[in-house]
Amino acid sequence: MEIKVLKNVMIKNSAVGNDNRRLFNSKGVLAVNIVSSPGAGKTTLLENSLGLIASKYKSAVIEGDLYTSRDAERLQKFNIPIVQINTEGGCHLDARMISGALKEFDIDKVDVVFIENVGNLVCPSAFDLGEQTRVLVYAITEGADKPQKYATMFKTANVVLVNKTDLAQICDVDLLAVEQEIKELNPQALILRISANNSNTLKDWICWLEGKIESSKKSKN
């Protein structure tokens, strides 16, 4: 006997993701899901961004890694809440992990929660964590062919930070061509060039980020 089910199994994740988003919205907290391949510069971006916004905003970080707490240790100098999630081989964070991590600190005392996802350009794209914005760090040292190869990740990002641009010449990467390719995949995405280890290149990113944090605070419901 055939029984019709007709259910999208991803509702199992998105239901919890929506709960997380409602919590963020109700507290006026911006949640930023940072995704990239391994070594693209997520933690370096966080290290420099946290320092640049520290005088204005209170941050918390949820660190996703397969193993070790090395990234979390790099951020301890900021004396902010940091929750380490080790997926023990799992290739992405999911909404339930974030829901659990949010119980580990007082969300009423922060303005922005950064979620550093597991380094992977495939799997994290399928899992809504409840973030309001998804930021993709794309290092040009990975090769100029990555946007088309990993199209889903580029299509689902709100912001694409093209990182390590100081190495573009050495890597023989045409930045304009790369940006055009990203635009064709995702016309709505904000694309910014950065070198995450150089704070001077982060001005536009920080300006955008601060605007988003202010918007979240104002739209608290």
Add this chain to the structure above:
Amino acid sequence: MHEAKIAEYAFAVISETLKEKYPALDKKVTKATFAIGKPFTVMRDSFDFYFCELTKGSFLEDAELVYDYVEEEGFFVVSVDVET
């Protein structure tokens, strides 16, 4: 590897659906039909592997797994065939 998590979700969705009809989950499922949506990145072989491992010893063990492809975003359990 995200197929492992999606296999868990699919198992849960099927279990919940069948529990409504057979609370004891004592009916064997002989076939499960799934639909892989775009632009979702699910590899059938990988999903097969995780789903079969996950359902060993359960009412879903040895069920035939059938796949279709659809335009909608997501991964769907379309139907299950239950022994009568």
